Amino acid sequence: MIEPAIPDDGLPVRFADVQAARERIRPHVRHTPVLRFHDDLWLKLEYLQHSGSFKARGAVNRIFSADTAQLSRGVITASGGNHGLGVAYAAARRGVPAIVYLPERAPASTEHRLQELGAVGRRHGRDWDDAWAAASAEAESNGALLVHPFEDKEVIAGQGTIGLELLEQLGRIDVAIVAIGGGGLIGGIGLAIKSTLPPVRVIGVEPTGATSMKESVAAGRVVKLDRVDTIAGTLAPRAIGPNTLALARRYVDDIILVSDDEMRAAMKRLWREARILVEPAGAAAVAAVASGRIDVAGKRAAVLVCGANFDPALAADALG
Secondary structure: OOOOOOOOOOOOOOOOHHHHHHHHHHOOOOOOOEEEOOOEEEEEEEEHHHHOOOHHHHHHHHHOOOOOOOOOEEEEEEEOHHHHHHHHHHHHHOOEEEEEEOOOOOOHHHHHHHHOOOOEEEEOOHHHHHHHHHHHHHHHHHOOOEEEOOOOOHHHHHHHHHHHHHHHHHOOOOOEEEOOOOOOOHHHHHHHHHHHHHOOOOEEEEEOOOOOHHHHHHOOOOOOOOOOOOHHHHHHOOOHHHHHHHHHHHHHHHEEEEEEHHHHHHHHHHHHHHHHOHHHHHHHHHHHOOOOOOOOOOOOOEEEEEOOOOHHHHHHHHHH
């Protein structure tokens, strides 16, 4: 295996874990394309992944890492939407039942898609954190495999495979821009890219109404928010975790905040200029560039378009 260019000692996930994840998930995930959007700005179209977002990668790696005994009572998780769909997809590929807890404000379309994938959807609480508490309690009582959407090490390693693909597809990157929810995505991508090309700047993007990673990095510890308020429900845990915080502190150079209006504008721009229809979270990284909050002039920039599991009302607004 290729050795990382910078040490990954002491971290919860290592470069070798991402390399192993790539081989494990290869038969089950798509190698998503990149699209030149403007000048040297490239979009990584991960919204074309199975289940409609990058989350299938981490879910497949976690579930296919588990042995038969661990899966004997199925899998259970909680999700704002995308992770649940990824787990449902991976569980179906492995042939095991899945239960996904959703917060009350998750789109009804997500629950319908879970049913189509053979999973059971259950509602609990206003935010993801409430749904996770219910999922954890049920897993403890029935022995199902509990799959955390961003703190699980195998999930993080699976998301990191996007970074390996980006380097193969573009050869050189000056900056990678990635939305942050719980931090598993940017942690895995940052690890993969900087282990190979340390000079690359990795910039995270959070909604102004859900700043758990930015505040945690600033404090040097996990900070739990009293409340989150954003249209990007899949980017809105009230707290990240120690694993993703450790990776962010090592591999993320900056965190930029974008408003709901800026995400809406980016959704519209992606549709108008590239006929790409995504959810607010999927447009968050583009919003950071389009709003001028990140200057990519003269740089080769890779921007992750991470998901397209949108609420129909928001999609209609983007098409308007």
